[in-house]
Amino acid sequence: MKRSRLFTLVGALLVAAMLLAACPAPAAPAAETAAEPAAEEEAMAEEVIEIEYWQYNFGARVEAMNQLIAQFEEANPNIKVVHNADIPYAEFRDKIAASVPAGVGPDVATLFYGWQSAWIDAGYLVPLPEDAFPPAMVEETFSPMVQASFVEGTLYTLPTAVRALALFYNKDLMEAAGLDPNSPPSTLDELRDQAVACTQRDDEGSLVVEGFVADPSGQDHHWFREVLVRQFGGVPYTDDYTEVLYNDEAGLQAWNYLLAFHTELATGDRDLFDGSTNAFVGGHVCFHVDGSFRLGTIANNNPDMNFGVTELPEHNGIKSTFGSYWTHGLTKKAAEDQARFDAAVKFLQFITSSDAGALWVDIVGELPAQLEAGSNPELLADEKLGAFAAGLEYSYATFFADESQQRQAIIDSFDMVVLTDEDPATALQIAADTDQEVLDEFWSGR
Amino acid sequence: MRLTLPQRQIIWAYLFLSVALVFFVVIRWYPTILAFNVSFRDWNVFEGSGPWVGIENYQEIWQDAGKPRSSVTAAFSNTVRYVLFGVPTQLVLALAIALLLAQIRRFAAVFRVAYFAPYVTSAVAVAFVWNWLYQPETGLINQALDLVGLPTQPFTKSPAQALPSITAVAVWQNLGFAVIIFLAGIQQIPGLYYEAARIDGANSWQLFWRITLPLLNPIIVYLTVLGTISYLRLFALVQNMSPQGTGGPLKSTTTVVLEVYREGFSSYKMGYAGALTVLLFFLILLITIIQLRFLSRRVEY
Numbered sequence: 001m002k003r004s005r006l007f008t009l010v011g012a013l014l015v016a017a018m019l020l021a022a023c024p025a026p027a028a029p030a031a032e033t034a035a036e037p038a039a040e041e042e043a044m045a046e047e048v049i050e051i052e053y054w055q056y057n058f059g060a061r062v063e064a065m066n067q068l069i070a071q072f073e074e075a076n077p078n079i080k081v082v083h084n085a086d087i088p089y090a091e092f093r094d095k096i097a098a099s100v101p102a103g104v105g106p107d108v109a110t111l112f113y114g115w116q117s118a119w120i121d122a123g124y125l126v127p128l129p130e131d132a133f134p135p136a137m138v139e140e141t142f143s144p145m146v147q148a149s150f151v152e153g154t155l156y157t158l159p160t161a162v163r164a165l166a167l168f169y170n171k172d173l174m175e176a177a178g179l180d181p182n183s184p185p186s187t188l189d190e191l192r193d194q195a196v197a198c199t200q201r202d203d204e205g206s207l208v209v210e211g212f213v214a215d216p217s218g219q220d221h222h223w224f225r226e227v228l229v230r231q232f233g234g235v236p237y238t239d240d241y242t243e244v245l246y247n248d249e250a251g252l253q254a255w256n257y258l259l260a261f262h263t264e265l266a267t268g269d270r271d272l273f274d275g276s277t278n279a280f281v282g283g284h285v286c287f288h289v290d291g292s293f294r295l296g297t298i299a300n301n302n303p304d305m306n307f308g309v310t311e312l313p314e315h316n317g318i319k320s321t322f323g324s325y326w327t328h329g330l331t332k333k334a335a336e337d338q339a340r341f342d343a344a345v346k347f348l349q350f351i352t353s354s355d356a357g358a359l360w361v362d363i364v365g366e367l368p369a370q371l372e373a374g375s376n377p378e379l380l381a382d383e384k385l386g387a388f389a390a391g392l393e394y395s396y397a398t399f400f401a402d403e404s405q406q407r408q409a410i411i412d413s414f415d416m417v418v419l420t421d422e423d424p425a426t427a428l429q430i431a432a433d434t435d436q437e438v439l440d441e442f443w444s445g446r
Numbered sequence: 447m448r449l450t451l452p453q454r455q456i457i458w459a460y461l462f463l464s465v466a467l468v469f470f471v472v473i474r475w476y477p478t479i480l481a482f483n484v485s486f487r488d489w490n491v492f493e494g495s496g497p498w499v500g501i502e503n504y505q506e507i508w509q510d511a512g513k514p515r516s517s518v519t520a521a522f523s524n525t526v527r528y529v530l531f532g533v534p535t536q537l538v539l540a541l542a543i544a545l546l547l548a549q550i551r552r553f554a555a556v557f558r559v560a561y562f563a564p565y566v567t568s569a570v571a572v573a574f575v576w577n578w579l580y581q582p583e584t585g586l587i588n589q590a591l592d593l594v595g596l597p598t599q600p601f602t603k604s605p606a607q608a609l610p611s612i613t614a615v616a617v618w619q620n621l622g623f624a625v626i627i628f629l630a631g632i633q634q635i636p637g638l639y640y641e642a643a644r645i646d647g648a649n650s651w652q653l654f655w656r657i658t659l660p661l662l663n664p665i666i667v668y669l670t671v672l673g674t675i676s677y678l679r680l681f682a683l684v685q686n687m688s689p690q691g692t693g694g695p696l697k698s699t700t701t702v703v704l705e706v707y708r709e710g711f712s713s714y715k716m717g718y719a720g721a722l723t724v725l726l727f728f729l730i731l732l733i734t735i736i737q738l739r740f741l742s743r744r745v746e747y
Contacts, residue, residue: 093711093712097711122490217690404712411690411692412515412697430515
């Protein structure tokens, strides 16, 4: 008898646990509907329209957006913006993919510009209305890289801020190697020479200080495509990004320049210290190509590091940098309801204004997407941000059909050379073929 | 109508079971059936629907498998290699450890906990710890190799060593479970058999081959089937131990489940991912049936 009561108890607990475990799935839409009656009541009182905004969780961005939303709501008392920034970066896309079909997604969402194609193909983003966002206005007032927001001539998204690549250098390591920390490399040849001079090994030949670490899984795949290839006289793709062109003589020279840091010069090993970025942030690397977003990482993880940032080294008199940006789009959910769509358009106009960009750069460290705010002399003179801001006028944003696959193509070909001794030219051709296949699949589908 | 106590107990049992059943139907079976449906459609992840395209997704997988450096081919061949390396190693090691554990009395509980602990540890935590151990130059294993004058190894950074390195971690993690099951099986064998055999002059090698091993057969079958399924579904370790979770270097560690994840959630090709899932389902089914058919044989004394 005692035993059966115990079983009943355990059984009841199990049932309770299962009910709890089963709950979240149906509960999510339920929570949404529960919120609606309240919103309706308010709407009756003063016609308040509620829109939802989503971005991934990154402290500074959340803070900046909170301030923008507060300003926007003050100027538009009849619009309430619900800010969802609880989703970690790694899960952001999965979460969107899982939530939207269930009808609980955002009206305005922030996405990496390289994801646009996939999101548009999935039918998730709607074009921005031309009366609110005239293409001519975008062309005139936004940084040239924002052209990547036009997909087949239609504008789908707009950013608050943009980023560019620049050269980070560790002043203390340079000084220790007898280099002048006030004249960091300004050409590719200088970068190569200084990287060699800055590299230090211990008695057993193990790397202690890395001059430069070639690591395409960081930003170097962008550096190769949009910067090195152009500097050696080539172009990475046709202007409409339908065809790969970096598999020519200029591309091969650029490819060999990048590979040499790992193979011939051995100025660094990306497997040490967990990748080139962590190695630089940890203070083990002299020179490193990265974006302005890394300033925050360094400030958080190694605030005492004595480093500088300069424009990417030029070659053959050609300057270039890779630009990229997180951009905001309007979703199909917003388009389903005219009042909500109008509110979402207003919100998007507000967060892509020059003022929003100026606020953003102060808090997040990303550069304003609007040229007016980006060419601010104060910003250009900034010791750290100046180099990135200077790059905006000569930056290119690659159009990606599938960013992760196109990036992987470069990583795999790099690995073929350094891990399996593949001939660099053959490896580059393989990268180009793989990349082309991704582009063909994308373009053939339209 | 009055029910008897046993009747009421049965009703209660069904009541509790039905709750569990609802859970399984909603959380397990419905998505499984949905995956079959998705695999025949050009599924749009944002709309939660898509037009019926028949076997187009399967044809695409077949075409992709024929291409050079294909991820699909790598995924299936790696998955098979994980099983071939992992399952036998795991069984042999687990049996050896269980036999040793069955001998000892002192600290037996301590040893059992020590061997079982990895099994209840999160795969992600395990992956991170082993990533540190495997670090080139600075990792513990390489420092130990260096100390005894052996050359350091790249482990997960090399296409040749990455798959065996990850398999080793999977074996280490799953070992505890197999050890405990073997131990239970060994303790079930009546001591009488051994005594009788010894009186007849059998040596300990014969005792093992003629008594222990045959009587453990049901357990070996059980562990082989479960182990095979767990290696066929390998995901978390690879996702966390290969560079950027891509199944590299050079696709040398990717698995079918990892490709399903990448196709579905990074390229949004849900139909393609669904078709891969279905193929994996049938692969698991086929292998399990074959194993049950050929490995099970009753041993009676």
